[in-house]
Amino acid sequence: MTKERPTIADVAARAGVSKGSVSFALNGRPGLAQATVDKILAAADDLGWRPSNRARSLSVSKAFALGLVITRDPAVLSSDPFFPAFIAGVESVLSTRGQALVLQVVTGGPEEEAGYRRLAQDGRVDGVILSDLRHDDPRIGLLGELGLPAVTLNRPDGDSPFPAVVLDDRPGTVAVVKHLLELGHTRIAHVAGPSTFVHATARSVALVETLAAAGLEPVAIEAGDFSAAGGITATRRLLALPQPPTAIVYANDRMAIAGLSAAQAAGLTVPDDLSIAGFDDSELSEHVHPGLTTVRADPFRFGVAAAEALNQVVDGNSGVPDVELPPAQLVVRRSTAPPPE
Incomplete structure (x- = not known):
């Protein structure tokens, strides 16, 4: 006989509190004594109970997902050494928070704009990482219009309301x-x-x-x-x-x-x-x-820093600062030598 999964009611019964208190504690809402929060968390751990992302999103109006829209030719992207390592860095952060990465690979122009609009209007993500910045990047204004939190990979060459994660090339x-x-x-x-x-x-x-x-x-x-x-x-x-x-x-x-x-x-x-x-x-x-x-x-570290900074923005922290990563470094191998005489 298959054992039924524990529910929020089971956690409440184990901790001797209401289901509403369990919801408050597990979603980090204020209003409960720390001792009560600790008791609820201990009960949840004892029962092996974890809220589903869908239930969490309904209770706190969050998607528990971050977005990354990549505007590249798929043929070029398939052998790109940067994005796989970068995405691995992002995922290493999201996995510890029960979050998902929503990835879209699109062409430019209307399809790209439509991709961002879908992410915002459907509530599929809580924020996005803006990569491959362009000169006078129109996506900065678009995300502001959509009210979608974001971080940029490196600093744009115009005004931006979003924090930047900077790896100076x-x-x-x-x-x-x-x-x-x-x-x-x-x-x-x-x-x-x-x-x-x-x-x-x-x-x-x-x-x-x-x-x-x-x-x-x-x-x-x-x-x-x-x-x-x-x-x-x-x-x-x-x-x-x-x-x-x-x-x-x-x-x-x-x-x-x-x-x-x-x-x-x-x-x-x-x-x-x-x-x-x-x-x-x-x-x-x-x-x-x-x-x-x-x-x-270090694209992996770039991804870690981008996900961490974006989560600070999504969590409502004001004035999230730009993140400065160590600059890229020269690696000398045998493909360079003095010129022929």
């Missing part, structure tokens, strides 16, 4: 360029990320400014889309220049690894003929040949 990019300059490179090119993204632009600006401080300009800046195909196409264009670069800095590891393959297919030896550096320190970067010089961020 620029020091890592500066370190890559300085590393190449110290090796003796003067013909350095860049394969950038999408120019609509704030973080992609920040990496490109950091590269240009570091070269300028050394009295140099990039050989060229090729627009990329964070995909392997985009990395190959951009690399082929750079290698076809009358004076090709001796070093290429890519905005992510996927484009860099694809670019390394394109350079080898063109008959070049990395790093003897061409130095290559990436960004992300994805798992494969250490295992390609030669190992990829790159910049190590």
